Amino acid sequence: MHRRIFSHPILDFKRGKPVKIYFEGKEIQAYEGETVAAALVANGIDVFGESYKRNRPRGFYCAIGKCSSCVMIIDGESNVRTCITPVREGMKVARQHGRGDPKW
Amino acid sequence: MGNDYRVVIIGGGIVGCAIAYHLTKLGEKSVAVFEKNYLSSGATGRCGGGIRQQWSSLNNVLLAMRSVKHFERFSEEVGMDIEYKQGGYLVLSYTDEEAVEFEKNVKMQREAGLKVEILSPKEVERRYPYINTEGVKMATFCQSDGHANPHLAAFGYARASQKLGADIFTHTKVVGLERLCDSRWIVHTTNGSVKADVVINAAGAFSREVGKLAGVDLPTESYRHQIFVTEPLKDFFDPMAISFSGNYYMRQTKHGNFVMGQGDADEKAGINYSVTFRFEKELSRKMARIFPFLRKLRIIRHWSGHYNMSPDAQPIIGESPSVRGYYYAVGFSGHGFMLAPAVGEAIAEMILYGKAAHVDVSDLNVQRLKGGVVKEKNVV
Numbered sequence: 001m002h003r004r005i006f007s008h009p010i011l012d013f014k015r016g017k018p019v020k021i022y023f024e025g026k027e028i029q030a031y032e033g034e035t036v037a038a039a040l041v042a043n044g045i046d047v048f049g050e051s052y053k054r055n056r057p058r059g060f061y062c063a064i065g066k067c068s069s070c071v072m073i074i075d076g077e078s079n080v081r082t083c084i085t086p087v088r089e090g091m092k093v094a095r096q097h098g099r100g101d102p103k104w
Numbered sequence: 105m106g107n108d109y110r111v112v113i114i115g116g117g118i119v120g121c122a123i124a125y126h127l128t129k130l131g132e133k134s135v136a137v138f139e140k141n142y143l144s145s146g147a148t149g150r151c152g153g154g155i156r157q158q159w160s161s162l163n164n165v166l167l168a169m170r171s172v173k174h175f176e177r178f179s180e181e182v183g184m185d186i187e188y189k190q191g192g193y194l195v196l197s198y199t200d201e202e203a204v205e206f207e208k209n210v211k212m213q214r215e216a217g218l219k220v221e222i223l224s225p226k227e228v229e230r231r232y233p234y235i236n237t238e239g240v241k242m243a244t245f246c247q248s249d250g251h252a253n254p255h256l257a258a259f260g261y262a263r264a265s266q267k268l269g270a271d272i273f274t275h276t277k278v279v280g281l282e283r284l285c286d287s288r289w290i291v292h293t294t295n296g297s298v299k300a301d302v303v304i305n306a307a308g309a310f311s312r313e314v315g316k317l318a319g320v321d322l323p324t325e326s327y328r329h330q331i332f333v334t335e336p337l338k339d340f341f342d343p344m345a346i347s348f349s350g351n352y353y354m355r356q357t358k359h360g361n362f363v364m365g366q367g368d369a370d371e372k373a374g375i376n377y378s379v380t381f382r383f384e385k386e387l388s389r390k391m392a393r394i395f396p397f398l399r400k401l402r403i404i405r406h407w408s409g410h411y412n413m414s415p416d417a418q419p420i421i422g423e424s425p426s427v428r429g430y431y432y433a434v435g436f437s438g439h440g441f442m443l444a445p446a447v448g449e450a451i452a453e454m455i456l457y458g459k460a461a462h463v464d465v466s467d468l469n470v471q472r473l474k475g476g477v478v479k480e481k482n483v484v
Contacts, residue, residue, distance in 0.1 A: 068335065077400070078337075079335065079337075079400070079401075098338065099336050099337050099338040099339070099360045100336075100337050100338065101337070101338055102234065102337050102338065102340055102341075102397040103397055103400075104233070104234040104395075104396040104397040
């Protein structure tokens with residue numbers, strides 16, 4: 001499934017070079033300059049995590065780093081806001097179940 | 105609104121609600137609480153929520169120990185889960201002089217029957233590998249200390265007292281007190297007037313103004329204290345960590361957030377609800393060094409409330425010696441939440457039986473301040 005917009009009547013997309021990231025072990029095609037959340041959604045991944053109390057699916061919401069709906073574990077670090085984090089080659093992204101783990 | 109009460113309480117924070125609860129529980133149903141804003145809108149709802157028995161004055165230790173007895177059975181007795189957790193209070197000392205004081209305090213606390221441990225920095229590290237103990241000289245720890253959600257505690261007391269017959273009026277400010285010739289009171293509020301036998305000042309930050317309404321001069325002053333909270337992590341941080349020499353306190357809420365604050369020696373007396381960037385900068389730097397797991401957490405809210413300070417940083421509790429029928433429970437100096445259950449009980453007993461039955465609070469009245477003060481040191 002491809003959900004990328006390739007041509008748009010008003011907006012112009014300047015896509016960087018292709019990079020690979022991994023969502024729970026699965027290889028995903030992304031482009032330099034886009035966010036992790038954009039790459040996930042473009043590849044059909046809408047569920048980024050679950051709500052705390054009732055375990056309902058949660059996804060991309062505010063898209064500007066405010067709401068915490070899109071936090072995931074990136075390269076072992078919890079609570080990363082994927083909507084404002086740019087992709088990097090080889091990045092490992094995973095869903096966060098419940099609160100983040102403390103690190104010290 | 106009824107127009108005749110035996111007891112009128114001014115202030116719907118934890119202290120006013122605790123007094124209302126204990127009065128109604130002991131059988132006095134004719135009780136009204138007047139709160140100018142909403143319940144727990146003052147210092148109660150803005151505080152850190154710690155419940156500590158490790159104090160430098162015996163009075164505070166005894167009141168706090170009695171309060172812990174009440175907190176332990178709160179959900180059963182009052183009927184609300186207030187997120188109470190006895191994860192202990194870890195009190196860290198960074199100076200040798202303070203460490204000597206702590207040894208003395210611990211001796212006094214143990215004589216009062218409190219189980220307190222003295223921990224070396226190594227032992228702190230062993231128990232809490234996520235705390236950076238750099239600069240720590242020693243620490244004390246009391247497992248039965250803890251924390252709870254102060255909003256829920258105030259609501260719990262308020263609801264329970266309402267069920268037992270008390271009337272609670274929010275958004276109703278007391279604007280005047282008038283003495284009748286039969287020594288009863290007329291309490292004028294923004295929503296009408298009522299009569300009362302006894303008036304209690306539990307107005308927290310506004311205790312002095314409410315004192316003046318009755319011609320009672322209370323030596324209290326309010327100082328702003330700021331506090332902020334981070335986004336949540338897994339629940340792993342059991343104790344409330346506090347330091348007087350390090351000037352900080354922190355706890356993890358049941359939701360997972362970290363609530364923390366520090367005192368500011370430059371603060372001027374007066375009501376001020378604003379917040380400063382300096383506070384955020386200073387505290388977040390300091391805390392991220394001592395508690396490295398905070399480093400990547402974001403601050404999500406920052407607010408302020410007031411410590412109603414008394415000259416010796418201990419509460420002023422009792423009936424006015426000059427104006428009979430006028431009681432107060434004020435000047436808690438930043439620890440009203442944790443003392444409220446015992447103080448509520450003591451005030452209720454004083455009004456109904458003439459004397460507090462569980463903890464002797466007779467030397468907590470204003471007279472103690474006449475001959476100089478011995479200051480409670482364990483305050484952030």
